[in-house]
Amino acid sequence: MIERRIKKLQNKIEETKAEAVIIFSASDIGYFTGVGDIEGVLVVSAKNERKLFVSPLYETAASELPKNELEVSINGIKDVTDYLKQEGIHKIGLDFLETKMNISNEFAGFEIIDFTNQTKMIRMIKEKEEINSIKRSAIFARNAFLKVYPYIKAGITEKEIADELTYQIRKAGAQKESFETIVASGANAAIPHHTPTDKKIEDGEFLVIDFGANKDGYNSDNTLTFLIGEKDDEKKKLFNAVFYAQLFATEMIAPGRTKASDVEKRARSELGKYNLDKYFIHSLGHGVGLDVHEFPYINLKNDMVIQPGMVFTIEPGIYIPGELGIRLEHMVLAKENDTEVIAFTPFMEIM
Amino acid sequence: MIERRIKKLQNKIEETKAEAVIIFSASDIGYFTGVGDIEGVLVVSAKNERKLFVSPLYETAASELPKNELEVSINGIKDVTDYLKQEGIHKIGLDFLETKMNISNEFAGFEIIDFTNQTKMIRMIKEKEEINSIKRSAIFARNAFLKVYPYIKAGITEKEIADELTYQIRKAGAQKESFETIVASGANAAIPHHTPTDKKIEDGEFLVIDFGANKDGYNSDNTLTFLIGEKDDEKKKLFNAVFYAQLFATEMIAPGRTKASDVEKRARSELGKYNLDKYFIHSLGHGVGLDVHEFPYINLKNDMVIQPGMVFTIEPGIYIPGELGIRLEHMVLAKENDTEVIAFTPFMEIM
Numbered sequence: 001m002i003e004r005r006i007k008k009l010q011n012k013i014e015e016t017k018a019e020a021v022i023i024f025s026a027s028d029i030g031y032f033t034g035v036g037d038i039e040g041v042l043v044v045s046a047k048n049e050r051k052l053f054v055s056p057l058y059e060t061a062a063s064e065l066p067k068n069e070l071e072v073s074i075n076g077i078k079d080v081t082d083y084l085k086q087e088g089i090h091k092i093g094l095d096f097l098e099t100k101m102n103i104s105n106e107f108a109g110f111e112i113i114d115f116t117n118q119t120k121m122i123r124m125i126k127e128k129e130e131i132n133s134i135k136r137s138a139i140f141a142r143n144a145f146l147k148v149y150p151y152i153k154a155g156i157t158e159k160e161i162a163d164e165l166t167y168q169i170r171k172a173g174a175q176k177e178s179f180e181t182i183v184a185s186g187a188n189a190a191i192p193h194h195t196p197t198d199k200k201i202e203d204g205e206f207l208v209i210d211f212g213a214n215k216d217g218y219n220s221d222n223t224l225t226f227l228i229g230e231k232d233d234e235k236k237k238l239f240n241a242v243f244y245a246q247l248f249a250t251e252m253i254a255p256g257r258t259k260a261s262d263v264e265k266r267a268r269s270e271l272g273k274y275n276l277d278k279y280f281i282h283s284l285g286h287g288v289g290l291d292v293h294e295f296p297y298i299n300l301k302n303d304m305v306i307q308p309g310m311v312f313t314i315e316p317g318i319y320i321p322g323e324l325g326i327r328l329e330h331m332v333l334a335k336e337n338d339t340e341v342i343a344f345t346p347f348m349e350i351m
Numbered sequence: 352m353i354e355r356r357i358k359k360l361q362n363k364i365e366e367t368k369a370e371a372v373i374i375f376s377a378s379d380i381g382y383f384t385g386v387g388d389i390e391g392v393l394v395v396s397a398k399n400e401r402k403l404f405v406s407p408l409y410e411t412a413a414s415e416l417p418k419n420e421l422e423v424s425i426n427g428i429k430d431v432t433d434y435l436k437q438e439g440i441h442k443i444g445l446d447f448l449e450t451k452m453n454i455s456n457e458f459a460g461f462e463i464i465d466f467t468n469q470t471k472m473i474r475m476i477k478e479k480e481e482i483n484s485i486k487r488s489a490i491f492a493r494n495a496f497l498k499v500y501p502y503i504k505a506g507i508t509e510k511e512i513a514d515e516l517t518y519q520i521r522k523a524g525a526q527k528e529s530f531e532t533i534v535a536s537g538a539n540a541a542i543p544h545h546t547p548t549d550k551k552i553e554d555g556e557f558l559v560i561d562f563g564a565n566k567d568g569y570n571s572d573n574t575l576t577f578l579i580g581e582k583d584d585e586k587k588k589l590f591n592a593v594f595y596a597q598l599f600a601t602e603m604i605a606p607g608r609t610k611a612s613d614v615e616k617r618a619r620s621e622l623g624k625y626n627l628d629k630y631f632i633h634s635l636g637h638g639v640g641l642d643v644h645e646f647p648y649i650n651l652k653n654d655m656v657i658q659p660g661m662v663f664t665i666e667p668g669i670y671i672p673g674e675l676g677i678r679l680e681h682m683v684l685a686k687e688n689d690t691e692v693i694a695f696t697p698f699m700e701i702m
Contacts (some may be wrong), residue, residue, distance in 0.1 A: 037546050056632040060542045060672055094452065101447035101455050102467065116453065159521075167518040170510075175546065180527060191411045195388050195526065281407040321411055 001127065002034050005046070006044065013046050018093035018113040020045040020084065027290035028119045033069075035062045036217045041073075041080050045089060054082055064346035071192035075308045078105045084110070095119065099237045124287060124295040125309035131333060134288060134311055137174060138331060138343030141213040141220045144168035152229055154203045158183040159280065161209065169213045178292045179210030185228070189325030192282055192317065203229025205238075206324045208303035212292065219292045220343070221313055223329035238318065239326055245270040245316040246328045249284060250341065253306055255334040260302040267316045268300075279318035287312045288331055298315070310334045311342070352478065354383050359393065359473045369444035369464040371396040371610035372482050373407060376449045378568065378641035379470045384420075386413045387568045392424075392431050396440060404431055425438065428457045435461070446470065468646070475638060475646040476660035482684060484569035485639060485662055488525060489682060489694030492564040499679045505554045505579055509534040512560065513547035520564045529563030529643050536579075538674030543668065554580025557675045559589075563643065570643045571694070572664055574680035588625070589669065590677055596621040596667040597679045599636060601692065604657055606685040612654040618667045619651075630669035631673035638663045639682055661685045663695070 009032060013021055015080035023029060023042040030036035031045065033052055038061050040054040053073040054062050062070055073079040084092065092107060093115030104112070126134070145170045152161060164184040169177050186205040194208075201207055210223040225242070227235055249267040251260060264284035271277040283299035286292075288311050295305050296312055305314075312332075317327030331342040360383060363374055374380060374393040382388035383395065384403055387538070389412050391405040395448040404424040405413050413421055424430040435443065443458060443464030455463070498519045503512060519527050535545035537556040545559075552558055561574040576593070578586055600618040603609060615635035622628040633649035637643075639662050647655050647663055657663075661684075668678030682693040 037544075057543050059632075060670075061544070096452035096456065097450045101445065101450045101452065104452050104455075105447060163518065163521040166521070167514065170514040171516070176531060192408050193388075195410070281410075319411075 002032065004127075005032055005122065006048065006050070009044055009119070010046070012115070012118045012122065013044070013093065016093055016115055016118070017091065018046065018115060019091045020087075021093035021115050021118075022080065022107075023095070023119065023256055024093070024103070025119070027294075028095075028098070028123075030217050031119070031123055031290055033062075033065060033106060035065060035115050037093045037172045038062055041077070043080060043083065045087065051083060053083075055064060077103055081106055081110075089216035093118070097279070119274040120295040123289055125307060126311055127309075127331075128217065128287060130289060131309075131311065132221060133216055134331070135342055137178070137213040137215050137218050138220035140172040140215060140223065140346055141169055142343050143177075144172045144174075144213065145209075145211065145224070147172075152200055152201070152207070152226065152228075154241060156327065157198050157200050158188065158196040160192075161199055161201075165209070165211055169211065172213065174215045176214050178214045178221060180207065182210035184221075184325060185206045185316040186324065187322050189225075189327075190321050190323060191325070192319060192327070201228055204232065204235075205229075206235070206326055208325055208327050210327065210329065212288075217290050219288055219290070221288050221292055221329065222343075223315060223317075223327045224327055225326045227308050235324075238276070238324075241271055241274045241319055242316050242326045242328050245280075245315055246330070249316065250314050250330070250332055250339065253332065253334065254337050255306050255308045255310075255336065255339065258304060258306045260296055260304050261293075261300050263298050263306070263314070264300050267314070271316065271318065276318050279320055280316060281319055282317065285313040285315055285329075285332075306334050308334050308336050352480065353383065354479075356383055356473065357399065357401070359533070360470070361397070361399060363466070363469045363473065364395070364444065367444055367464050367469070368442065369397065369466060370440045370442045371438075371443035372466050372469075373431065374446070374449075374470065375454070375460075376446070378451070378645075379446075379474075381568055382470070382474055382641060384416060385411075386416060389413055394431060394434065400438070402434060404434075406465045413671045422561055428454055432457055441473065444469070446562075471646040471701055474640060476639060476658060477661075477684075479651055481569065481640060482660075482662065485571060485682070486693055487614055488564040488566050488569050489523040489530070489571035490521065491523040491566060492520055492562055492573060493694050495523040495525075495564065496531055496560075496562065496575070498523075503552070503558070503577065503579075505552055508551050509536055509539065509545075509547040510549055512552075516560070516562055520562065523564065525564035525566045527565050529565045531570060533559065533561035533574075535559045535676060536674050538673065540576075541669060541670040541672050541674060542676070543678070552579055555583065555586075556580075557586070557588055557677055558677050559676055561678065561680065563639075568608065570639055570641070570642050572639050572643055572680065572682060573694075574666055574668075576677045586675075589627070589675075592622055592625045592627050593667050593669055593677045593679050596631075597665055597681070599666065600666050600689065601681070604683065604685065604690050606657050606659045606661075606687065606690065608696075609657045611647055611649045611655050611657060612651050613650050614657070614665070615651050618665070620671065622667065627669050629670055631667060632670055633668065636664040636666055636680075636683075657685050657686050659687050 245267040285298035315329030596618040636649035666680030
C-alpha cells in the first residue's frame with residue numbers, strides 16, 4: 001500500500017523534475033510512511049531513497065521503519081540539508097503551503113522546485129482501506145451523537161452538549177474528535193466557527209452541531225441543525241431551503257463529469273430562490289481524510305472534475321447576523337457511477 | 352491592557368526599523384487584539400494603525416473591534432498587500448517561524464525585515480491577569496485529575512484514563528484540554544508523546560499522565576508519574592532521581608540571575624549521579640501561556656536569564672526504550688525574588 005503511494009509520489013517528482021521532495025506535513029508523513037502522529041521531515045528522492053528525520057522524542061514511535069530509512073536527528077533541518085548535500089541532491093521540491101520561511105531560508109543554495117499541493121493531489125483519491133477508515137470514523141461520530149441526542153432540549157447549555165458529545169465520540173471508539181465540536185444556538189449559530197458557551201438552548205432556536213471523529217488518523221465531519229421546541233412555519237422554510245440546497249447539490253454529482261464549482265453553483269441557485277444565498281458566507285465543501293480539510297475543495301473557483309474515490313463534504317448554510325444560523329453537512333463518496341452519502345444520519349425533525 | 356501590549360510591539364517595530372508587522376499566529380492575534388480563536392492577518396504599522404483582516408467566517412467573532420480596525424477580506428493575502436501599498440508601506444516585519452512560503456512569496460517587491468520571535472519575547476513576560484488565567488487553568492486540570500484519580504489502578508486502560516480525564520477537564524470549567532492528554536504505561540511510557548492505547552495498566556508499571564486545561568486561551572501543562580501496585584526499591588530509586596532533578600532544578604532558580612541553560616544543567620547533573628542523564632532525551636522545559644509551548648525555552652542552548660513574570664515548565668524525565676518511562680512536570684512562575692510552583696499537585700506516592 002505504502003509502495004503504491006510512493007510510486008505515485010515518484011511520478012510527481014519526475015513530472016516536476018525535482019531530485020527529491022522534502023515533506024513536513026504530519027499527515028503527509030503518515031500517508032507515505034505509515035508512521036502517524038509524529039513530527040519529522042521526510043525526504044524522498046527521485047531514485048526512491050527515503051529518509052525520515054525525527055527528534056529523539058519520536059524515535060520509538062518511528063521504529064517500525066527499516067533502520068536505513070530512519071534518522072534520529074538532533075540538529076533539526078541542518079541534518080536534512082547535510083544529507084541532501086552528501087547525496088548530491090540540489091533540486092528540491094517543496095510544498096509552499098507547508099514550508100515556513102525559517103525552513104525555506106535553510107535551503108539557500110538549493111534550487112527550489114514548486115511542489116505545492118502535489119501530495120494533496122495524490123491523497124485526494126482515496127484507497128478502499130481509507131474509505132473504510134473514514135466510514136468507521138463517521139459511524140463512531142454518529143453513534144456518539146445517538147447517545148447525546150436524548151438530552152438535547154431547552155435548558156441544556158451549548159458547552160454541556162459539546163463536552164458530552166466529545167466524550168461520547170472517544171468512548172465510541174475514536175481516538176479523539178476531528179476538531180473542537182461546535183455547538184451553537186440562537187444568534188450564536190450565525191457564527192460558523194462558534195466556540196460553545198454556557199448559553200442555554202431555548203425553545204424556538206436553531207441549534208447547530210458540527211462534529212467529527214478521528215481514528216487511525218482518518219476524520220469524519222458532519223453538521224446537524226435542529227429547531228428546538230415548536231416548529232414555526234417561517235423557520236421551517238429557512239431550514240428546508242438549506243436542506244434542498246444540500247440535497248440537489250449532492251444529487252447532481254456525476255463522478256467523472258461534474259465540476260466542483262458547478263456543485264456550489266447548484267446549492268447557491270437553490271438558496272437564491274428564497275433570496276438566502278447572500279447569507280451563505282462560506283464555500284460548499286472540502287475533502288476529508290487524514291486532514292479534516294483537504295482536497296478537493298468544493299467552491300466557485302475550483303473547476304476540478306469530481307472523480308471516483310474522492311470524499312468531500314456538502315455543507316450549505318445560512319447565517320443571519322444577530323438572529324440565527326443553519327448548516328447541514330454530510331460527507332459524500334464519489335464512486336464509479338454515482339455517489340454515496342457516508343453514514344447518513346436520519347435526523348430530519350423539522351420538515 | 353491591549354494598548355500596553357501594542358506599545359511594546361511599537362517599540363519592537365521601531366527597533367527593527369520596519370514600517371509595519373504582519374502577524375499570522377492566532378495566539379499573537381488574540382494577544383494584540385483581544386479577539387481569540389480566529390484565523391486572520393493582523394497588520395500593525397509603525398504609526399500605530401491597526402487592521403485585522405478576517406474572512407466572512409470570522410466577521411461576527413471579530414465584531415467587537417472598532418469598525419476601522421476590521422477588514423472583512425475575501426481575497427486572502429492580496430487584500431493585505433493592497434492595503435500596504437495603499438498606505439505606502441514598503442518595509443514589513445515577518446516572523447519567519449509563522450510565515451509560510453506561499454505567503455512570503457506574495458510579499459515579493461516588499462522589503463522583508465526579520466521579526467522572528469519578537470512577539471514571543473513580549474508575550475514571554477506575563478501580566479498579572481495572564482498569570483491568574485494560567486493558574487485558573489492549572490486548577491481546573493488539577494480538579495479534573497482529582498476526579499479521575501480514584502479509578503486509577505491495574506486493569507483500567509490508558510485510553511479509558513485519558514478519555515475520562517479529558518472529559519473532566521472540560522467539566523471542571525475549561526474550554527478544552529491544552530493538548531491531547533497523554534497516558535502511557537509500562538514500555539509505552541518510554542515514548543514521551545505516546546498516544547493512549549487500549550493497553551491495560553498493570554501492577555509494577557510506571558504510569559505517566561501528561562495533561563493540561565485551556566480557558567480563555569490560557570493553558571496549563573503538568574505531568575504526574577505513578578508506580579502501580581507494590582513499590583519496588585529499584586523503581587523507587589529511578590523515580591526519586593527524576594524527582595530530585597525536578598526539585599533541585601526548580602529550587603536553584605533566582606529570577607534576574609539564573610540562565611535557562613544552567614537550570615537544565617542542574618537537572619542533568621542530578622540524573623547523572625545515577626547515570627540516568629543519557630535517558631533524558633528532551634529539554635527541561637518551555638514557557639506556557641496562550642501557546643502550550645512558547646518562550647522561554649529551558650534548554651542547554653538558551654542562555655537567556657530567567658525574569659520575573661515568566662511562566663515555564665520544569666519537566667525532567669527518563670525513557671528506557673522497551674522498559675519504562677518517568678516524567679515529572681510542573682509549572683513555575685518566576686517572581687521578583689523567588690519562584691512559585693503553580694497549582695502544586697500533592698502526589699508523591701512513591702518515595
